[in-house]
Amino acid sequence: MSASSHATLTSAWFGLIGLMLVLYVVTDGFDLGIGILSLVTREEHDRSLMMHSIGHVWDANETWLVVLGGALFGAFPAAYALLLSTLYIPVMAMIAGLILRGAAIEFRHPAQFKRAWDIAFGAGSLIAALAQGVILGRVITGLLPGLASGIFVALTALGVASGYALLGATYLVKKTTGRVEQAARNYALGAAATTIAAAILLTAGTRVISPIAQSRWNDPAVFQLLLVLGAISASALAAVVWAVLAHHSHAPFRAAVLLFISSFAGLALSLFPDLVPGRLSLAEAASSQSTLVFMMVGIGILMPIMMGYNFYQYFVFRGKMQLQAH
Amino acid sequence: MAVNDIVNLSRSQFAMTAIFHILWPILTISLSAFLVLVEALWVRTRNLLYYRHARFWAKLLVLNFVVGVVSGIPMEFQFGTNWAGFSRYAGEFVGNILGFEGTMAFMLEAGFIGVMLYGWGRVPRGVHLFATSMVAFGSSLSAFWIMVANSWMQTPAGVTVVNGRLVVTDYMAAIFNPDMVWGVAHMWVGAMETGAFVIAGISAFYLYRRRHAEFFLRSFKLALMALLVIAPLQIWLGDSSGFDVFHNQPAKGAAIEGYWHTNPPGTGAAWALLAWPDQTQQKNDWALELPNMLSVLGTHSLTGQVTGLADIPRADQPPMVPLLFYAFRLMAGIGVWFMALAFWSAWIWRKTRGSLNSMLQQRKLLLAWVLSIPLPYIAIESGWVVREVGRQPWVVYGMLRTRDAATLLPAGTVAASMTMFAVFYAVLVTTFAVFAYKWLKQGPDLTALPPEFSAPLKLKLG
Numbered sequence: 021m022s023a024s025s026h027a028t029l030t031s032a033w034f035g036l037i038g039l040m041l042v043l044y045v046v047t048d049g050f051d052l053g054i055g056i057l058s059l060v061t062r063e064e065h066d067r068s069l070m071m072h073s074i075g076h077v078w079d080a081n082e083t084w085l086v087v088l089g090g091a092l093f094g095a096f097p098a099a100y101a102l103l104l105s106t107l108y109i110p111v112m113a114m115i116a117g118l119i120l121r122g123a124a125i126e127f128r129h130p131a132q133f134k135r136a137w138d139i140a141f142g143a144g145s146l147i148a149a150l151a152q153g154v155i156l157g158r159v160i161t162g163l164l165p166g167l168a169s170g171i172f173v174a175l176t177a178l179g180v181a182s183g184y185a186l187l188g189a190t191y192l193v194k195k196t197t198g199r200v201e202q203a204a205r206n207y208a209l210g211a212a213a214t215t216i217a218a219a220i221l222l223t224a225g226t227r228v229i230s231p232i233a234q235s236r237w238n239d240p241a242v243f244q245l246l247l248v249l250g251a252i253s254a255s256a257l258a259a260v261v262w263a264v265l266a267h268h269s270h271a272p273f274r275a276a277v278l279l280f281i282s283s284f285a286g287l288a289l290s291l292f293p294d295l296v297p298g299r300l301s302l303a304e305a306a307s308s309q310s311t312l313v314f315m316m317v318g319i320g321i322l323m324p325i326m327m328g329y330n331f332y333q334y335f336v337f338r339g340k341m342q343l344q345a346h
Numbered sequence: 347m348a349v350n351d352i353v354n355l356s357r358s359q360f361a362m363t364a365i366f367h368i369l370w371p372i373l374t375i376s377l378s379a380f381l382v383l384v385e386a387l388w389v390r391t392r393n394l395l396y397y398r399h400a401r402f403w404a405k406l407l408v409l410n411f412v413v414g415v416v417s418g419i420p421m422e423f424q425f426g427t428n429w430a431g432f433s434r435y436a437g438e439f440v441g442n443i444l445g446f447e448g449t450m451a452f453m454l455e456a457g458f459i460g461v462m463l464y465g466w467g468r469v470p471r472g473v474h475l476f477a478t479s480m481v482a483f484g485s486s487l488s489a490f491w492i493m494v495a496n497s498w499m500q501t502p503a504g505v506t507v508v509n510g511r512l513v514v515t516d517y518m519a520a521i522f523n524p525d526m527v528w529g530v531a532h533m534w535v536g537a538m539e540t541g542a543f544v545i546a547g548i549s550a551f552y553l554y555r556r557r558h559a560e561f562f563l564r565s566f567k568l569a570l571m572a573l574l575v576i577a578p579l580q581i582w583l584g585d586s587s588g589f590d591v592f593h594n595q596p597a598k599g600a601a602i603e604g605y606w607h608t609n610p611p612g613t614g615a616a617w618a619l620l621a622w623p624d625q626t627q628q629k630n631d632w633a634l635e636l637p638n639m640l641s642v643l644g645t646h647s648l649t650g651q652v653t654g655l656a657d658i659p660r661a662d663q664p665p666m667v668p669l670l671f672y673a674f675r676l677m678a679g680i681g682v683w684f685m686a687l688a689f690w691s692a693w694i695w696r697k698t699r700g701s702l703n704s705m706l707q708q709r710k711l712l713l714a715w716v717l718s719i720p721l722p723y724i725a726i727e728s729g730w731v732v733r734e735v736g737r738q739p740w741v742v743y744g745m746l747r748t749r750d751a752a753t754l755l756p757a758g759t760v761a762a763s764m765t766m767f768a769v770f771y772a773v774l775v776t777t778f779a780v781f782a783y784k785w786l787k788q789g790p791d792l793t794a795l796p797p798e799f800s801a802p803l804k805l806k807l808g
Contacts, residue, residue, distance in 0.1 A: 076460030083456040090445035097437020104426025105753040119416040126412035
């Protein structure tokens with residue numbers, strides 16, 4: 021096998037896994053964000069509506085994480101082993117959050133005492149979001165211990181939770197009416213403010229903390245691309261704020277998704293060709309050529325099909341939810 | 347803490363999470379297939395009875411499905427968290443297969459379950475039936491890929507070791523490894539048998555109570571008809587995979603049967619119906635034996651040679667031989683009982699021409715069906731204990747030992763996560779039981795009408 025075709029395959033898998041990560045983060049991001057926002061929603065009726073808005077899609081959204089996990093396990097077994105075993109506690113916390121959240125969505129409906137499930141929904145979503153933020157922060161800091169890394173990791177956790185809240189709020193703007201929609205517009209503005217604060221601090225922090233990112237950013241081609249992505253992110257965030265204030269119903273969510281995509285593209289660009297900066301490169305972590313090809317044939321063909329029927333599910337349940345009195 | 351203790355903690359956590367998780371998918375696989383059947387019958391015959399069956403059993407499916415989904419998340423991630431050595435060593439194949447499972451099967455199930463549960467009236471009938479079929483197909487396909495991965499761990503093939511980790515040299519050989527067809531078939535048919543017994547048992551419960559008797563006679567009959575094929579088929583599959591175990595994993599075969607000393611050529615191996623295997627002394631304390639029977643079971647000949655456990659190095663013997671011995675007998679005994687119950691019921695059915703009144707008179711028979719509901723679960727758990735404990739001390743049979751596969755985590759951390767799972771599972775199973783009881787008490791809606799297509803999405807809050 022030639023080294024260059026293996027390198028191409030490895031990069032292709034990095035891209036494909038990046039796409040799976042974006043699909044997970046955007047879709048389950050709004051689910052988890054709605055969970056977080058339900059913690060500050062006082063009326064039981066409103067919380068019920070918020071939970072119903074994701075009732076038909078949360079499971080498929082969460083499944084992107086399972087798809088991502090399987091793909092990482094197969095294409096980069098060494099990274100899968102290193103990350104999950106080193107990040108045992110945040111991974112278990114994330115699993116705990118996801119169990120609470122999933123059980124709450126399905127069990128709240130038939131339950132008599134809804135309050136307990138509401139708490140499980142909100143707390144589970146928050147725990148999962150924070151744990152995912154911790155995992156992201158630990159990956160960016162190359163799994164290094166220390167105070168500076170600790171602060172950075174805490175910031176990523178808050179950043180991910182606010183980003184999810186932004187996605188959740190803009191999704192609610194799209195799906196709901198009346199009081200819930202109005203509250204969602206306010207949440208969206210608040211979450212936009214905390215997200216931008218976290219984004220600025222994290223960008224500066226990455227520059228200070230990570231020698232790998234520093235050297236990547238010193239590459240003029242990378243730096244120019246990052247500038248473009250930064251400009252897209254900034255415009256997307258401005259578009260979110262504008263669309264929320266201008267009472268658009270679909271545009272805020274679309275702009276928030278764009279913000280996430282450009283941020284993750286920037287992150288991927290800063291890490292490449294490492295998977296865990298300073299610890300593990302893509303080449304070291306990758307499976308052999310035959311596995312990468314075999315998996316690419318199977319999963320590569322299925323990606324558009326999966327995205328297609330997921331899109332169909334959104335299409336079937338399109339539009340704002342209508343309530344019937346009971 | 348010794349390395350062994352940490353390995354055993356991770357093993358216990360995996361065992362607990364796996365034993366809990368498998369309870370749910372087996373019913374999802376079979377109940378979703380049953381929903382396809384009744385929904386297709388409704389679309390074809392326009393008989394509303396089938397529509398009402400579809401709506402009634404779907405409620406049980408939701409409750410069951412969600413516990414399966416949330417308890418499934420820890421399964422995938424534990425390979426990396428607790429078994430980093432295994433992941434690094436075998437990730438090329440096992441990770442690849444889990445990736446296939448996620449993309450081909452799990453996402454298919456998840457991508458259509460929303461339409462199946464909430465799409466009534468939002469999509470045309472044919473599309474709804476398609477969505478239900480995709481959920482059923484996805485869950486069965488999921489079982490297929492998981493069993494491909496597991497059977498490969500039992501009888502690894504198509505790989506070679508390069509720099510201390512596996513590289514796949516032949517995908518067809520790895521996927522179609524010696525145990526694959528039997529493993530997949532035995533598990534899938536076991537799942538179908540579980541669903542058939544749950545449906546028949548719950549229907550028998552209503553018949554026993556004389557509630558909605560006509561409605562439930564239909565589902566009872568459908569499940570019974572399926573079991574007349576499934577129950578004998580499963581016994582044949584079990585026997586055939588047992589035969590292969592003696593060939594592929596002699597230590598497991600010998601441990602299951604409490605068989606210690608290889609029979610000399612020309613003599614038959616005796617089979618212990620009951621015994622108490624004592625691993626320290628490498629013999630049975632006592633045994634009730636049938637001469638030559640094990641040669642017949644393991645080699646299909648009267649004097650075929652069967653390797654005794656004492657002739658296998660102690661370090662390569664599976665642990666807990668009495669557990670293997672009795673878990674196997676429990677599973678096989680339940681399998682035989684299932685066939686007997688199905689045939690007995692069919693005979694009565696024939697004798698009474700399946701009339702409702704005469705079925706309602708069969709109190710003992712109906713009660714036997716109700717009491718049999720837990721048995722398929724016990725049989726499947728026993729089967730998995732035999733399969734997985736019997737593979738020890740290997741995680742990849744003959745290639746990677748379990749103790750070399752584990753992550754050396756702090757014991758307290760693993761104990762903490764295990765406690766967390768135990769608490770969650772207790773809550774989940776209690777909640778499921780409460781809601782399933784409510785569902786059972788409420789019964790089917792015998793006046794439900796299919797909603798007109800293109801009705802706007804209405805939500806009932808509260």
